[in-house]
Amino acid sequence: MVDDSPLHKPLRPKDGTAGIERPRALADSIPEQAGPLLALASRHVVSARQFDRATLEQLFRLSAQYESTPALMHLPLQGKILISAFYEPSTRTRLSFESAWHRLGGDIMSITDPKSTGMAKGESIQDIAEMFNNYGDVIVLRNNEDRAVYDMLDSLRIPIVNAGNGIDEHPTQALADLYTIFKWRPDLLDQDLPADQRIRVGIIGVPNRMRTVRSLLLLLARFPEAVDEVVLFTDEDSPFDPDQREELESAGLRLRVARDLDSELPGLDVIYINAIAWVGDGYEELGTDLKLSTQSPLKPGSIILHPLARGEELSTDLDPTPHNWYFAQARGAVFVRMALLTCMVRRVSEVMDTP
Amino acid sequence: MVDDSPLHKPLRPKDGTAGIERPRALADSIPEQAGPLLALASRHVVSARQFDRATLEQLFRLSAQYESTPALMHLPLQGKILISAFYEPSTRTRLSFESAWHRLGGDIMSITDPKSTGMAKGESIQDIAEMFNNYGDVIVLRNNEDRAVYDMLDSLRIPIVNAGNGIDEHPTQALADLYTIFKWRPDLLDQDLPADQRIRVGIIGVPNRMRTVRSLLLLLARFPEAVDEVVLFTDEDSPFDPDQREELESAGLRLRVARDLDSELPGLDVIYINAIAWVGDGYEELGTDLKLSTQSPLKPGSIILHPLARGEELSTDLDPTPHNWYFAQARGAVFVRMALLTCMVRRVSEVMDTP
Amino acid sequence: MVDDSPLHKPLRPKDGTAGIERPRALADSIPEQAGPLLALASRHVVSARQFDRATLEQLFRLSAQYESTPALMHLPLQGKILISAFYEPSTRTRLSFESAWHRLGGDIMSITDPKSTGMAKGESIQDIAEMFNNYGDVIVLRNNEDRAVYDMLDSLRIPIVNAGNGIDEHPTQALADLYTIFKWRPDLLDQDLPADQRIRVGIIGVPNRMRTVRSLLLLLARFPEAVDEVVLFTDEDSPFDPDQREELESAGLRLRVARDLDSELPGLDVIYINAIAWVGDGYEELGTDLKLSTQSPLKPGSIILHPLARGEELSTDLDPTPHNWYFAQARGAVFVRMALLTCMVRRVSEVMDTP
Known part of the structure; x- marks a missing residue:
């Protein structure tokens, strides 16, 4: 050569x-x-x-x-x-x-x-x-x-x-999501996890219209003692199906809906972001203000997950940072x-x- | 789980x-x-x-x-x-x-x-x-x-x-068709089969426009002593190519064309039905009266073959009956x-x- | 059977x-x-x-x-x-x-x-x-x-x-091209090859618009002592990229552009012909006079290469002749x-x- x-x-x-x-x-x-x-x-x-x-x-x-x-x-x-x-x-x-x-x-x-x-x-x-x-x-x-x-x-x-x-x-995507979280913090599997070690999870997406979010929430509900709170970011007025929220909460998951991403980011340990919602015959994008980049006020040590493929909602300037666990997620x-x-x-x- | x-x-x-x-x-x-x-x-x-x-x-x-x-x-x-x-x-x-x-x-x-x-x-x-x-x-x-x-x-x-x-x-489809018939009745391979044990075969389709029917007839002509008669059901006035019928009959196959399916069904041991004919650039369906269902006057013990995929000509209510050999045919x-x-x-x- | x-x-x-x-x-x-x-x-x-x-x-x-x-x-x-x-x-x-x-x-x-x-x-x-x-x-x-x-x-x-x-x-196509030439004449790898044993190569195609020609020329430039001359046949006024010709000639390759194929054919040992140029979103064909057939004045013992698929520029009447090394090329x-x-x-x- x-x-x-x-x-x-x-x-x-x-x-x-x-x-x-x-x-x-x-x-x-x-x-x-x-x-x-x-x-x-x-x-x-x-x-x-x-x-x-x-x-x-x-x-x-x-x-x-x-x-x-x-x-x-x-x-x-x-x-x-x-x-x-x-x-x-x-x-x-x-x-x-x-x-x-x-x-x-x-x-x-x-x-x-x-x-x-x-x-x-x-x-x-x-x-x-x-x-x-x-x-x-x-x-x-x-x-x-x-x-x-x-x-x-x-x-x-x-x-x-x-x-x-x-x-x-999309259940196997949710398996990959949770597998990534537990690779990051195996101690989260400890059923006696101290309350102050629980994670706060932010999910950018609409639970009743995104299959990845639906499946992920169902799996998170199997580990309620590892999760302090799940914050859902969406512009929707009714982001849940009629029984969806009740099923999750009765399993012990604490849910809250929010709209202002940046004010919550400093308190979130895991941020799950998803660009794309399947609607009828096509794809619909999320609101333009629900984006992540190195300018976002991310908590130190927090990780970002994304099922990929991504669009503009997840800036490539995050790729070389320790927040990038979405590549590990795809590999896993x-x-x-x-x-x-x-x-x-x-x-x-x-x-x-x-x- | x-x-x-x-x-x-x-x-x-x-x-x-x-x-x-x-x-x-x-x-x-x-x-x-x-x-x-x-x-x-x-x-x-x-x-x-x-x-x-x-x-x-x-x-x-x-x-x-x-x-x-x-x-x-x-x-x-x-x-x-x-x-x-x-x-x-x-x-x-x-x-x-x-x-x-x-x-x-x-x-x-x-x-x-x-x-x-x-x-x-x-x-x-x-x-x-x-x-x-x-x-x-x-x-x-x-x-x-x-x-x-x-x-x-x-x-x-x-x-x-x-x-x-x-x-x-479509010669390998015809191989699969005949293989199914001989799995159903291995005795049909006996060259000294008594005349009253021969089968009567009905074929719903047009011999000169359907490749599955063309190939099947050619293979049936290798076993004339197993077949009492083949009845072809079609609305066509000239369902055979010029030499096609002669070739089959000279091999010993007895052929007859009919139009009224239900009046013949009680006398047929094997019914081969095919939905689709390739014509030029597209598919053409058969006449609407050439259909099979549990309401059809099928002979007890008779079997139905279909190369699949099927349309409305073969009712799914036949699937759980002993007439259904088309699934075995696909498997074979x-x-x-x-x-x-x-x-x-x-x-x-x-x-x-x-x- | x-x-x-x-x-x-x-x-x-x-x-x-x-x-x-x-x-x-x-x-x-x-x-x-x-x-x-x-x-x-x-x-x-x-x-x-x-x-x-x-x-x-x-x-x-x-x-x-x-x-x-x-x-x-x-x-x-x-x-x-x-x-x-x-x-x-x-x-x-x-x-x-x-x-x-x-x-x-x-x-x-x-x-x-x-x-x-x-x-x-x-x-x-x-x-x-x-x-x-x-x-x-x-x-x-x-x-x-x-x-x-x-x-x-x-x-x-x-x-x-x-x-x-x-x-x-298209570098692996060029590898296949050269491999064919050396299978035909292993002696061309001899660094002390007598000057009168060198080959004269004709290439029908445009060096700055055909990826196969670009890559082939780069590989030929690794063996300048085996090549007496490369004659490029094209109707283009500027068939080379600005630095392309210089790069090849500084490596020792002798290049010449010609338009009249038939007058050169009797002096060529290897003729490389290519039908198709990728231009923007589509394909463009070469001039209609740049064609080969058994009527062409090919040098005895010369070989023809073509990356295939071919169009009318390479007549199938050459297939059964000893000039046909394009099938060996595809195999190789x-x-x-x-x-x-x-x-x-x-x-x-x-x-x-x-x-």
């Missing part, structure tokens, strides 16, 4: 990937239990509501083990086929799932062009489900209609993962999906420490 | 999959012969006309062995690359072939967007064939022009499978394609009982 | 693949050196300018070894994931890279529909690069904007290969990419003769 080119800099990890050294500490802080993971075998994963605390802890433990293991000695999904069906366009989530499946040794068939499918020709969702039964071992489905994934369940003989259904849910999403998929195809016993 | 959700029902095989227990019986009823399968090595598969009776029997035997073997000990296509080229949109057939190839251990490169291809830019079909030679081991081609697959043959040094060429043929298509592809890439000796 | 069908001809190598027996001779003519290949580990490959003579020789040696090895005993890319990102439509180059990666045992995730991607939704190229970091081991990128691949570099922690960026470069491109990718993912030590 010619050596005078800027192309020849050796590749090095960037500052923006804070957190990749921490999964080992998280894994060590959680005692292994086989039961909750074995119970995921052949289960559909449609809603964040399905996960209890013990299952979440064990999933995060396994995710952290995968993340801290550079190369797997054993590929537990060899010979297994994933049907990666993205009827709503998405590159990021699709590649994240497909990378997870490939790293476990499995094969993949992708559907990326909705117009080429039977669904576009008017085939029923039940017949598509029956087709999937014959061709693969697990389905990952993204669809812009809330009902599609639910309408498939009765026809399926293989498990399905909801990778985003309209404005309803692959390992969370590896953990979940391993369990769903009944192969978790092959990767547990105590067989 | 939280246990009070309907998502947590364990997954169980559905009633609609009648037939999946039967492949072992079919395999046992056919003595293994290596010759016909070895002769498929490096052969193109374009027309159902290419298969003689001995080859069909051995392919169905191998298909049945694959179907009755939950996990292959040996993956005969490891290191082999499939070029899955669907210039006419199709999810179902593409996934069926790709699932077959993956289960045999091979890798796949897919072309699913015709507009992104050289063919769309005016590249000749011969140059595309030459390109395929360099990149893969087998080609599966779907194209809406009858001629494309034939025009490729002279340029190819790797074998090709016709997965549907305009209104001409994967194993038929596994058998055929194994032979084409010269690996059949690795999976035969008597090496 | 029924034996009276033209489908049943056994498949045989065609005359058009001249050159596939020659890689062994090329490999034998180059002494193995580990250094240049090891230096490619984790390097980006964006410009042909990056390759010095020693690196090119070793890459061609390894390419020739791959080409002359029917089945690899060891798959050096097992467990590695390629992100095959084609934001500009291309089937040929994509399949060539993907075939190379699969033959080395790796897995692939493809992006083939630009409209379904974050880039289409306005996501920044840096964020897309950060996403790729998390999901794969190597990126192959085609994009119709010159800058995209350069703008990604600072954000990447995994190596990227430029598979065509606007009108700028897979092996060149195998060699390059092996080095980039730090696995070259696994395939070297002298470990």
Whole structure:
């Protein structure tokens, strides 16, 4: 190679990937239990509501083990086929799932062009489900209609993962969000956490119109003793569905709605920001004043999460700061999906420490 | 997992999959012969006309062995690359072939967007064939022009499978159709079948405009002693191509055209129904009176086949009945394609009982 | 199988693949050196300018070894994931890279529909690069904007290969071009080549608007002692970028621009012809008089190269002649990419003769 080119800099990890050294500490802080993971075998994963605390802890433990293991000695999904069906366009989530499946040794068939499918020709969702039964071992489905994934369940003989259904849910994104928080602070899993160690979480988004926010709130409600308060930032007058707020509060989550982001930021430990809301056939952006940059009055030591892709609401000048945990969050999403998929195809016993 | 959700029902095989227990019986009823399968090595598969009776029997035997073997000990296509080229949109057939190839251990490169291809830019079909030679081991081609697959043959040094060429043929669909019939009644392979045991087959479709019907009739003509009569249901005045009927009848197949489906149903053992005809650039539906439902006067014990995807011509109320063999047919298509592809890439000796 | 069908001809190598027996001779003519290949580990490959003579020789040696090895005993890319990102439509180059990666045992995730991607939704190229970091081991990128691949570099922690960026470069195509020339004449690598053995190269294309021509000229400039003269055929008044001609000539390459192809052909040993120039959002064809056919006054023993896909500028009547090295060139491109990718993912030590 010619050596005078800027192309020849050796590749090095960037500052923006804070957190990749921490999964080992998280894994060590959680005692292994086989039961909750074995119970995921052949289960559909449609809603964040399905996960209890013990299952979440064990999933995060396994995710952290995968993340801290550079190369797997054993590929537990060899010979297994994933049907990666993205009827709503998405590159990021699709590649994240497909990378997870490939790293476990499995094969993949992708559907990326909705117009080429039977669904576009008017085939029923039940017949598509029956087709999937014959061709693969697990389905990952993204669809812009809330009902599609639910309408498939009765026809399926293989498990399905909801990778985003309209404005309803995106449970594996929420798993990745919480996994990031616990990598940052494994002590938050301590059920006797002192009250002054609890975190205050700000969420910029609309709970009844953003699937990522809906699923995240459901998972946070499994850890009420770790959360002092959740502050929701939105311009909406009615940001909750009728029963949504009640379900969360009855689980012990303390919720408050606010509009002025900057006056709250100095008191928030975790800020979750999301650019995009699915509305009908298109995307809607949030209010323009709900933005983060290095000019924002962020609390020292606080972290920012974002499911990505981002728009102008999250300035790139935050990328090289310690507040940037959104890159770690994206990276971690692959390992969370590896953990979940391993369990769903009944192969978790092959990767547990105590067989 | 939280246990009070309907998502947590364990997954169980559905009633609609009648037939999946039967492949072992079919395999046992056919003595293994290596010759016909070895002769498929490096052969193109374009027309159902290419298969003689001995080859069909051995392919169905191998298909049945694959179907009755939950996990292959040996993956005969490891290191082999499939070029899955669907210039006419199709999810179902593409996934069926790709699932077959993956289960045999091979890798796949897919072309699913015709507009992104050289063919769309005016590249000749011969140059595309030459390109395929360099990149893969087998080609599966779907194209809406009858001629494309034939025009490729002279340029190819790797074998090709016709997965549907305009209104001409779809030979692997016909293999799957016949495989289903013989799983249902392995005794139909008996060359001394008593006359009163022969089946009467109804086909709802137009022989000169539906590739699935064309290929199916050609394969049925290899087993005239198993078929008492084939009744074709169509509104067309001239449903056959000039030589088509003569070719089938000279092979011993008894053909009759009818219009009133319900008056014939009580006498039919197998009903093949197909919703869709490819006409020019689009699809055309059949007449509205040619429909099946639980209200149809079906003969007890008769079976229904449909290449799917279906429209309104086949009511879903038939799904939970014993007439539903169309789900078994879709499932079996994967194993038929596994058998055929194994032979084409010269690996059949690795999976035969008597090496 | 029924034996009276033209489908049943056994498949045989065609005359058009001249050159596939020659890689062994090329490999034998180059002494193995580990250094240049090891230096490619984790390097980006964006410009042909990056390759010095020693690196090119070793890459061609390894390419020739791959080409002359029917089945690899060891798959050096097992467990590695390629992100095959084609934001500009291309089937040929994509399949060539993907075939190379699969033959080395790796897995692939493809992006083939630009409209379904974050880039289409306005996501920044840096964020897309950060996403790729998390999901794969190597990126192959085609994009119709010159800058995209350069703008990604600072954000990447995994190596990227430029598979065509606007009108700028297509370095792996140029590697395949030169590999073909040296397979045809391994003696051209002799630094003491007698002057009368040097080749005269004709290039039909515009150096400042065709990425394949730009990259090819840069690589030819690494072997000035093998080239007597390069004659460029174009109707353009200013076919070079301001510094382009100077850079090539200062490296020792003798360049001349001509317009009358037929008067020069009898003196040319290698003719490189290219149909298509990327201009803005579309393709532009060359002048209609710059065409080759068996009627052209080709020098006996001369060879024709074309990156394909071709249009009317290269007549198919040349396909069965010994001038046809464009099919060998397309075939060789897979092996060149195998060699390059092996080095980039730090696995070259696994395939070297002298470990």
